[in-house]
Amino acid sequence: MSEPPPATPAGAGHEGGHHFELPRVRALLMHALPRFVEGVIAPVAVFYAALVLLGLNGALVAAVAWVYGGIIYRYARRRPVPGMLLLAAVGVTVRAALAAATHSAVVYFLQPTLGTLIVGISFLASVPLGRPLAKKLAKDMAPIPEAFLRHERVHQFFLRISLLWSMVLFTNVVISLWMLFNESIGMYLWFRTGIVAGLGAVGVGVSVWGFKRCLRHVNAEPSKA
Template structure:
C-alpha cells in the first residue's frame, strides 16, 4: 500500500509545492500560477502518452486548478489560489463530523469503497464503534489542517505557508493513518478472537 501511495503523494502533494515555489521565486505569482497549471495538464498528457487512463477526478482537479489560477491572476493574490482547497478541507471535516451522530460513519464508507468487507463484519458492534471513532479522528485531522492552513495563509509569507504547512499537514496525516491502521488491526484481533470463542 505504501509503495502504491508514495509516488502519488509525491506527485500530488510534494511536487506541486516544489513547482509552484520555484516558479514563484523565479517568475513571480503569474509565473507560478502558469507553472501549476502546466504541471497538472502535463501530468494528464504524460498518462495519455504512456497509455494509462485518466480518471474523471483528475480531470475535475485540473479544471479546479485552472479556475483557481485564473481567479488568483485576476485578483493578483496567491491567497485566493490557496483559499479554495482550504475551504474544501473544512467541508470534508464537517462531513466526517456530521456522519458520526447520524451513525453513518464516513470512514466506513471510504474504507468499503477501497476494500470490500462482509456485511456481517461491518454490523459487529466493535467494528461500528471503530469506524465512528476513526471518523471523529479524521474530522479532527481535517479541521486542524484547515485551521493551520488559514492561519498561515493570512499571517505568513507564501514560502513559509508552502513549506511549513505542507510539512505539518503531512506529519498530521501520517500520524492519523498510523493510528487508523493500528486501530483497525486491534479491531480485527478483537472480532476474530470473539468469533473463535463463539
C-alpha cells in the same frame, strides 16, 4: 509498482462471515507513496520554483501545466487516468483563474483550505447520524466484506475514526488559515505542507493501528453456526 495483495474474502476460513485480513501495511504504503509525491510534494515544489523565477502568473501557469501534464502523459502512455486526477485538474484550473483575476496568491491557497473545512464538517456530521464517512471511504479503497462492516465493533471503530479525522482536518484548517494570513507564501508552502503531512501521518498511523486492533478482536470471536 505492484498492486497491494487482495483482501481475504468474507467468510474465508471463518464460518461467521465477518473474518477479514488487512493487506500488508508496507504494500499499501508503497502503493500510495508515488501518488503522495505526485499529488502533494511535487505541486508545491513546482509552484514555489515558478513563483520565485516567474512571479505569480508564471506559478499559476506552472501549477496548471503540472496537473494537465500528468493527464497527457498517461494518455500518451495509454494508461488509465485516475478520476481524482481529473477532479484535481478542474479544481486547479478554477483556483488559478480566480487567483489570476484577483492577482492574489492568497485566493489560490484559500480555496482548498475551505474545501478541507467542508470535508472536516462532513466527517463530524456523519458521527451523530450513525453513518461514519470513514466507513464509506474504507469501502471505496479496499474490498472489505459487507459482513465484516456490519459488525457492531467495526461500526463503532469507524465512528471513532470519523471523529478523529474531523479533528485532524479542523487542525489543518486552523494552521493553514493562520499561516496564510500571517506568513509569507514561501513559509506557508513549506512549513504548512510539512505540518499537514505530519498531521496526516499521525492520523493514518492511529487509523491503521486502531483498525488492526479491531481486526484482532473481531477475527478472534467464535464462529456462528
